[in-house]
Amino acid sequence: MSRAEAGTASVYHRSVVYLLFIILLLPLLGTFVYSIASSWSATVLPSGFTFKWYLQLWSDPRFLTAFGHSLLICVGALVLSVVLILPLLFVVHYHFPKLDALMNILILLPFAVPPVVSSVGLLQLYGSGPMAMVGTPWILIGCYFTVALPFMYRAITNNLQAINLHDLMDAAQLLGASTWQAAFLVVLPNLRKGLLVALLLSFSFLFGEFVFANILVGTRYETLQVFLNNMRNSSGHFTSALVISYFLFVLVLTWVATFLNKDKSQ
Amino acid sequence: MSFVSVEQLQKTYSGTPVFSDINFTISKGEFVTLLGPSGCGKSTLLRCIAGLTPVDQGKILLDGQDIVPLNPQKRGIGMVFQSYALFPNMTVEQNVAFGLRMQKVKADDSHKRVAEVLQLVELNDFAKRYPHQLSGGQCQRVALARSLVTRPRLLLLDEPLSALDARIRKHLREQIRQIQRELGLTTIFVTHDQEEALTMSDRIFLMNKGRIVQSGNAENLYASPVDVFAAGFIGNYNLLDAETASRLLQRPVTSRIAIRPETLGLSLQGEPDTLIHNHSLLGNVIRYRVEVRGVELVVDVLNRSPADLYPDGQRVALSIDTSTLCEVA
Structure with a gap:
């Protein structure tokens, strides 16, 4: 390929990437500008800039409570899924590889059933009786666990298949490690990457979840998205500030996690 | 007096016999090869000796002690795998030290022994590298070092050269044999490659369909095959x-x-x-x-x-x- 051709190709490649970035970032940029505009209605450009919407938001106790609720529920659901899914994956792949096919069907269920439908079922099941949990954060933690399951299972399975689980376990055991030691010292550190990807993906998804949160719990344990929904009639600047804050939070979290996870060896 | 003695060993896997009626003895310091086509049961036999696969019947005596009831951690057997099975999250040094860490060997003692064994496989310059930064041949030498550092009573090699290219394979095969002689280490080597078997072994057990068809030294096996299978497989x-x-x-x-x-x-x-x-x-x-x-x-x-x-x-x-x-x- 000649230099000129390489140049055109590179211009083409660049423009595709930039176009994609613009499409993705433009709405965010608009929201951001709106969130720092003092007022922006009948003019082309905002009439002035201010941080008062952010100040107002971050000093609103209702927002802070909702933020805390969201955080707690997401972390709770993710802790539950790590505690349950990691051993499950290990057992499935180490002892019962045939179960993997069954699991692959099971993890599709949260996608196959729309949240609106399954939340009606959950309302019936947990609305009354011995396990009346509707309106409490517990039902959301349990429900979010099932939503996180596919992400966790797939990402970690890919990771498990990339390492040679059986040979690694055999080698570790012959060197004197117990099954637990082998799992913790040899297998788990090698799943770190897949686990982190799964956690980040699930977290950002769950943090923005609205349907389950609104139907199952609503204002009784208000999460961020439910709060945002309830604020839809207040100032658009205020809700824009909320969206940007929420976005920045997930962004920073992702960045920190990626930074901490950076492989020393690479 | 034999150092390893396998008596009447038998293994079936969901009804079909993998091998049966396996009997052999190995003297101390001997290099023995299990040679056979894939699926003949040689790798399973090796895994049974290591304790990674349970046997149905029979005894495996190692230095006079029946090791069948022991779990792999207690057998004092080192093993090298075809896939290297190095721990990707650990450096060469940490990989080699793993066995000593499990035995709770003191840090300075462990450090010395790791350095010694890395010297033996000529990899002391690579101690701080990670497995993915090494070539296949180097990986297999790390795996060898890792299984030698705990001073096993018996070394098992499960087709360690099969994943390597021809030149490295020839070089490594000489190196393995030399180290084995130097340490006087009793070794069982599994391969489907007749050339490897003939060049490396003190004695060869030729296996077919779960049985030892013929055993003897390389000259013997090459010059006088006992049956059609042996004649077809060797030479x-x-x-x-x-x-x-x-x-x-x-x-x-x-x-x-x-x-x-x-x-x-x-x-x-x-x-x-x-x-x-x-x-x-x-x-x-x-x-x-x-x-x-x-x-x-x-x-x-x-x-x-x-x-x-x-x-x-x-x-x-x-x-x-x-x-x-x-x-x-």
């Missing part, structure tokens, strides 16, 4: 049934005959009853495919000079060294 024997053999040798023969291709000779002197079909150059040897009295044979001739090459279609005389003919069951 490039011409296998002839009784009738064909009778026709070839022009005397009545009652059993199958195996003829090694290098014991046959071609020359222009004598009766030109042999037709050269084709030939292929293997390097130091030229392999001819010839036909004599309706019998097709493979003949290996040392490649002395291109001038000696017989062209395809030429008629030559065939000489058979009858003392090397081998009757097989």
Whole structure:
């Protein structure tokens, strides 16, 4: 390929990437500008800039409570899924590889059933009786666990298949490690990457979840998205500030996690 | 007095026998090879000795102690895998030190032993690298070092060279053998490659369909195969049934005959009853495919000079060294 051709190709490649970035970032940029505009209605450009919407938001106790609720529920659901899914994956792949096919069907269920439908079922099941949990954060933690399951299972399975689980376990055991030691010292550190990807993906998804949160719990344990929904009639600047804050939070979290996870060896 | 003794070992896997009636002994410091085609049970046998796969019946005595009831951690056996099985999250040093860490060996002692064994496999400059930064041959040397550092009573090598390219394979095979001799380490090596088996071993157990078909040293195994399988698996024997053999040798023969291709000779002197079909150059040897009295044979001739090459279609005389003919069951 000649230099000129390489140049055109590179211009083409660049423009595709930039176009994609613009499409993705433009709405965010608009929201951001709106969130720092003092007022922006009948003019082309905002009439002035201010941080008062952010100040107002971050000093609103209702927002802070909702933020805390969201955080707690997401972390709770993710802790539950790590505690349950990691051993499950290990057992499935180490002892019962045939179960993997069954699991692959099971993890599709949260996608196959729309949240609106399954939340009606959950309302019936947990609305009354011995396990009346509707309106409490517990039902959301349990429900979010099932939503996180596919992400966790797939990402970690890919990771498990990339390492040679059986040979690694055999080698570790012959060197004197117990099954637990082998799992913790040899297998788990090698799943770190897949686990982190799964956690980040699930977290950002769950943090923005609205349907389950609104139907199952609503204002009784208000999460961020439910709060945002309830604020839809207040100032658009205020809700824009909320969206940007929420976005920045997930962004920073992702960045920190990626930074901490950076492989020393690479 | 044998150091390893396997008695009446038997293993079935969901109803079908993997191997049965396995008996052998190995003396201390001996290098023994289990040779056989894939699926003959040799790898399973090795895993049973390591304790990674349970056996159904039989005893494995190691230094007089039956190790069948022990779990792999307690057997004092080192093993090297075809896939290397290095821990990707650990450096070379940490990989090698893993066994010592499990034995709770003190840090400075462990450090010394790791350095020693890395010296032995000539990898001391790579101590801080991660496995993915090493070549296949280097990885396998780390794996070897890792299994040597705990000073195992018995070393098991499960096709350690199969994933490597030809040059590295030859080099590493010499290195393994040299280290094994230096340490006087009793070793069981599994391979499907006859050349590896013949060059490395003190003794070879040839396996087929879960049984040891023949055992002996390399010369023995190569020169006198006991049956059709052994003759077919080792070397490039011409296998002839009784009738064909009778026709070839022009005397009545009652059993199958195996003829090694290098014991046959071609020359222009004598009766030109042999037709050269084709030939292929293997390097130091030229392999001819010839036909004599309706019998097709493979003949290996040392490649002395291109001038000696017989062209395809030429008629030559065939000489058979009858003392090397081998009757097989």
